[in-house]
Amino acid sequence: MGVTADIAQAAWVTGLLALTTTAILLVASPPLSWWIARTRSRWRAPVEAVVALPLVLPPTVLGFYLLLAMAESGPLGAIAEAVAGARLAFTFAGLVIGSIVYSLPFVTGPLASAFRTTDGHLLEAAASLGVPPATRFLRLVLPMHRKALVAAGVLGFAHTVGEFGIVLMIGGNIPGETRVLSIALFDRVEMLDYVGAHVIAASLLVFSLVVLTFTYRWLRVP
Amino acid sequence: MGELVRDTGFRLRADLDVDLDGVAALVGASGSGKSTLLRLVAGFEPGAAVTVEVDGETWQGASANLAAHRRPVGTVFQEARLFPHLDARTNLTFAAHAKRAGARLGFDEVVDFLDLEPLLGQYPRELSGGQRQRVALGRTLLSPAKLWLFDEPMSALDAASRREIAPYLARLCRRHDVPIIYVSHTLAEVLTMADQVMVAVDGEVARVDSVGEFSTSFTTPSFGDEAGAVVSCKFKTYDPRYRLSELAFGPSSLFVRGDLSSAGPRILLHIPARDVSLATTPIDRLSILNRVDGIVDAIDDQRDSALARIRCGDGQFLLARVTRRSVDELGLAVGMAVQALIKSVAVRTGAP
């Protein structure tokens, strides 16, 4: 395979991975963030800490344990085997799971901060109309925080695109399935293909810059 | 209802057993627990150790806590609390997502009743304070409920907005769709809206009066210039020549503008004390139509005037505001026969 095709394929895998991860996070994170923002449970601090772990841990630590968990004898691997008869390690699905863990705090954190500012009076008003909590969440809380949702989604997406350590540990560098841009870049450097490395590195740099610029500008618009 | 003990040491006792019918005003000085009582009924204090029983059903107690959205109670708050991201129409129809039983009014009826048509496409930030509260009112009317709680719905508004919304509130209170508990600290509001009055003192509902009893009771906290009596009359005849209705007020008659023949068997009139003058001898020729004979029942000397309570024919009272000089010159004293000259009468309600 030529260099260009290899990079294009890695870009495709990267985009697909980031989109899938972001889509799943945008469904799973809001309820979790809402719980974190509103609960008085003593479990809040431990749950918050677990969610925030990827912020402080080297991704390779997460990758190391994820690989063990996704092995046939590991808990995740056993579940995947039992439920879908499929394997997780070194597959796209496994990479998605790793990315979800890795990018979770980047989506959950900003959302929880935004949810904390929710005007409780409006929720009371909705309750007084007879509207149940789930509907209040879907029809009031989420639309009122749509900017925070978009910002969290963009952060999650961009962060997944930039993922390296976890993919390195659980990806297996399989072209078309788990070879993402950051890994392809690493390969190019090892192969002394500095032109290819430049193409990938500069693209990632410009992409991140553009995405963040547009997001920050959009957030300013009233 | 039981007892609420808050962290602050504030205690609310409300061993209430009120037959709610029409509008029950809840009045009392600030800090007397009026709003807390409403929040308890509405279900906004789920952690409070109280017993809330309504219609024989326990909503809150040692073993039960009915969530706010399941209680058939609609609340109108001091602030409109409209949903900022939805236009007026969607705010109004938001209760379509409600999951509870209860009667609700039709959309067109509510829009018509509150004149909301021109506001429907607008967002809360584009509406004035009074318009916002009108939409909020409509939103509550469209939610399924067996009881409405109005928590000082006009207190956060400026005078102009209050004038805008007061007629709608008054008309709503007269409709008697659903019983209403109406928290207020304005006597005028109580006298124009309420059928019964619950008086909260130091976190305790001290008594429940009919609005007539309440309006002329001197134990009522002084409301100054707004004092006035609410009296009950019966329709007698309508004279189309002068367009005047004659109402029976005990043995006397009161004349009120307009045809009240279809206003129901019992008509409540609001008679402000400042519009009642007293005469010690009957006056024959006078432009004032409404003259009622009575006996001075009590005189309350206030700083620069006095409030006289007059017992009329069938035991109902009127209030008259007179200067202290007049008290002295006329020699007004309890037990004296007087004639009350009534300059203005406002028809209030056709309560059952």
Next chain:
Amino acid sequence: MAWTSAGAGEPLRLAVASNFQSALESLKADFPGEIVATYGSSGLLYAQLVQGRPFDAFLSADAARPGSLVDQDRAHSPIAYARGRLVLVVNHGNPGMDWLAADKRVALANPETAPYGRAALETLRRLGAESKRINALNVAQAFHFAASGAVDGAFAALAQVVAQDIGPDRYWLVPEHLYTPIEQVGVVVAGPNEQAAKEFMDYLGSERARDLIRKAGYR
């Protein structure tokens, strides 16, 4: 034999391909001079050398990169210090050609950058094995993938198997006719410490050192 650099103060800085780690540890204990070794993939170490990171000698896992350094006059005195032996380590079953034929997932070092990966790929192609290939960064990671249980087996260096004390029933020594020999070449890097580096390379060629290298799993 006299080691002039012994006790001279300056430790010898070696860039060493990671597959040679266990062998070098025993050589370090035997060699009288002080040695500071940096382990990594040959590609990465090569890149660092070219970028000017100071190393006195480079023990690569291949012949091409040292050759390239010699061509650039950055290094000299190449010596084939070891010939790597490819093994297939498996988690279950009998390691061998038949094992490969089944639908197995096998980790190997990146064939485009790592000599053992290249050799593993050649082997798979020669055998026409349809196993699913998982690319690891290097031979050490391929070995880790297998050890973690995430793959069914891995192509690794015999040196790793020896160092990890893995029993003969768990690995298959791949016949050398199945892949191009893995010649591991070392060079002396041009610089102030050339003399000491040259002495170490001479030591590598000594019978005493070759014995240690063989014991570690090389030919």
